[in-house]
Amino acid sequence: MNFLSRLAVTGLAAAILAGPALAPAPAYAAPPADTFVMAKDVSDIITLDPAEVFEFSGGEIIAQIYDRLMWFEPEDMATLVCGVCETYTVSEDGKSITFTMREGMTFESGNPVTAEDVVYSLRRVVKLNKTPSFIITQFGWTPENVDELVRVEDGAAVITITEDFSPALVLNALSAGVASIVDMKTVEEHATDGDMGYAWLKNHSAGSGPFKLQTWKANELVSMTANEDFRSGAPGVKRVIVRHVAEPGAQRLLIEKGDIDVARDLTPDMVAALESNDDVTVQTDAKAAVIYMAFNQSDEILSNPKVAEAIRYLVDYRGMADTFLKGQFKVHQAAWPEGMWAAYNETPYALDIEKAKALLAEAGYPDGFEIHMDTLNQSPYPEIAQALQGTLAQAGIKVEISTAEGKTLWPMYRARKHQLILAQWSPDYTDPHSNLDAFAHNPDNSPEAKLTGVLAWRNAWMDEDMNAMVVAARNETDTAKREALYHDIQAKLMHEGPYAILFQQTEQAVMRAEVEGFVSGPTFDLIYYRTVSK
Amino acid sequence: MTDTNSAAATGKLPAAPRALRATASALVSLALTFIGLTAITFVIGRVMPADPVLAVVGDRASEEAYQRVFLEMGLDRPIWEQYLTYLGQILTGDFGTSIMTTRPVTEDILRFFPATLELATLATLIGCVIGIPLGVWAAVNQGRWIDHCARVLGLAGYSAPVFWLGMLGLLIFYGNLGWVAGPGRIDIYYDGLVEDPTGVILFDAAWHGEWEIFWNAFSHLILPAGVLGLYALAYIARMTRSFMLDQLGQEYVLAARIKGASEFSVIWRHAFRNVLVQLITIIGLTYASLLEGSVLTETVFAWPGIGQYITTSLFNADMNAVLGGTVVVGICFVGINMLSDLLYRFADPRART
Secondary structure, eight states, rough: OOOOHHHHHHHHHHHHHHGGGGGGOOOOOOOOOOOOOEEOOOTTTTOOTTTTSSSSSHHHHHHHHHOBBEEEETTTTEEEOOOOOOEOOOEEEEEEEEEEEEEEOOTTTTBBBBHHHHHHHHHHHHHHHHHGGGGHHHHTTTTTHHHEEEETTTTTEEEEEEOOOOOHHHHHTSGGGGGGGOOOOHHHHTTTOOOOOOHTTTTTOOOOSSEEEEEETTTEEEEEEEEETTTTTOOSSSSSEEEEOOOHHHHHHHHHTTSSSSSSSOOOHHHHHTTTTTTEEEEEEEEEEEEEEEETTTTTTTTTTHHHHHHHHOOEEEHHHHHTTTTTTEESSSSSOTHHHHHOOOOOOOHHHHHHHHHHHHOOOOOEEEEEEEEEEEETHHHHHHHHHHHHHTTTTTTEEEEHHHHHHHHHHHHTTEEEEEEEEOOSSSHHHHHHHHTTOOOOSSGOOTTTOHHHHHHHHHHHHHHHHHHHHHHHHHHHHHHHHHHHHHHHHHHSSSEEEEEEEEEEEEEETTTTEEESSSSSEEEEEEOOBB | OOOOHHHHHOOHHHHHHHHHHHHHHHHHHHHHHHHHHHHHHHHHHHSSSOOOOOOOOHHHOOOOHHHHHHHHHTSSSSSHHHHHHHHHHHTTOOOOOTTTSSSBBBHHHHHHHHHHHHHHHHHHHHHHOOOOOOOOHHHTHHHHHHHHHHHHHHHHHHOOOOOHHHHHHHHHHHHHHSOOOOSSSSSSTTTTOOOOSSHHHHHHHHHHTTTHHHHHOOOOHHHHHHHHHHHHHHHHHHHHHHHHHHHHHHHHHHHHHHHHHHHIIIIIIIHHHHHHHHHHHHHHHHHHHHOOOOOOOOHHHHHHOHHHHHHHHHTTHHHHHHHHHHHHHHHHHHHHHHHHHHHHHHOOHHHHH
């Protein structure tokens, strides 16, 4: 065969392959009624082990797979209720809590859910000591003492704390992902070298939640099947598929064509364009994440309280929220978000150039100064930074902006090497202590202390009064008093802290019109797939 | 990689030692490429500001948790020691574990690379089947409308951003006309229904006679392959045209015409045969660059390919994955170059003597 005939054969083969592209279109079916298909950027999932999950998407997935010790029901996301427990009683000194178990619950393996599983799950978190373990180790639990402090007594799970924490705070923390209850027998069957199933549970499930993990293919999809025996009844759909679609434009086309049931990452302009489409509905939910600007107090200029106050008046909060952030963020100026218990919703700051100029003059900078601002490189951070650059310039503050990936930005922030930084924070559990411990409480400001997880430390800010207030609120057992204390802390932090808190996130999910019952609560894991029906 | 030419040019060595020498030189070249590639990627990975420890522990981790993982990852040891350890590992086929997917990098590559392979192969086929005749035709009709059309198409295909073409293609062919399926490799209801030992869905579905799945996968593949194919086509057509023009001006073409050869024979038997030799290199390079994975195309089409894998890994400071991916892409480059050399000998009688 010579070359020409070879070429002809190749050409023919290719033409046969390419032919169907020109042939009549095959029909593509919409998702079946018993399958719920979601498009979302889930590239952040790195594990599905509840002792380790600390990413938004991973947190949302494990909330579907595992039941927790304490939990919020979709009907009332403000009231903390028992998850796997039937009731709980707090001891008189407030240091011990006894959880009696619900009867008749089973794991996906068929094993019953018992107090042993609860105790094993909590001990496992403490012993594995992964990043989110601090949520429960802050009660004074260590790998050495946890076997004694978390135990089974007369068929009930009993926990004892050594720190002076309010029981309300402890119970709230026990609704976090680390309080997911895993199936001890199944997990131990898959343990290797005494790792408590750590290697296995990263991409398998052993829970008693409304869904079971079928498969997780990183950067491709997560699929789950319904647990018909879930304690609140079988979920509304038999299968859930979360497809990784990073590009919002592609998500938009998929939802318009009906190939998916919900698109989670559309941009505000896409949502606006879809509002007139009868085939879809737009659902807007408030989220607990806040966007804030922080001022490093080891910087001479920024450590001047008048400068910080001036900058807070140089933000066009309303202008941004009504334009390019519309539908995605709303103005919020306190460290604990609106919609949560003990939220403080005052917004005393608005753009006021003259007032800011006067404050800068008092601070000794009548002509402004030059400053560096770091932020993330994905939308909306660069846009917000540019808007801030514009309004700060009106008072003579020249801002130079640098944007970077989180993995590049956070090491710098943790090493206190920034001046101004624009970033986001969301709570780790549903108690105000979660945010205020990070924003306001800094027990040791020395560089050697390296309290790198604490925002106040990262910004080299320590206020003894504030520290005492945070500890007092943390330990207060009277709910009304505790709420008042948190209001005081937030009000003080708003004016004296090294921050300008700007916005609170709202999430817009675009759904096919036939989808009902998708519940998306304020935190990243208070999201319920089980209530969805089509 | 052009050693074969020089070896052929000497023309004195007996065939067997010459083949041995060529193989040895190819192996040395492969080893050097491999060491250079891993060393450079390794050093870049270690000096870039992204912190691999934070990729594991998260940005809120305490200093204690950070230090523990820092030591676990061996980052306290000198960089050359880390590199040698790594090199030793990959020589035994162990690319380490990816932080992002929590699976061995080798498994990840076996999952992501076939997706890219499928895409790149069809794109290159499209580029060749349309690009070569177009280039020849344009050269033969130099200065006429077909030539202008080919040049405009070439320019457009080469300069239009692929993500824009991809979105436009999706909007028209998926959104409006409904001729092809949307983003993704296959309709999710078919996912996992057919065993996929090779990871190339088209092949695996055809192998099992699952034609419904085959056509579904094909309807997902054709649009991204078409977009990348346009890019390949533009380059191949442009190069074919220019090589062909070069050949058509040669005296042997004139001689063939004087001798009375038909126009078809002059173009395809005489001129094109010489063009083909040069084209092999061009096609090889195009194929290799497509095998690297087109991040933008893969993102727009939610295509789980190697380009997206390496890029996402890079953003996540997941250096094992980046290194593993880079080594595989490097091996592809070297492999395709070698294959081009082989084909070169096949197509050019002078290289065989």
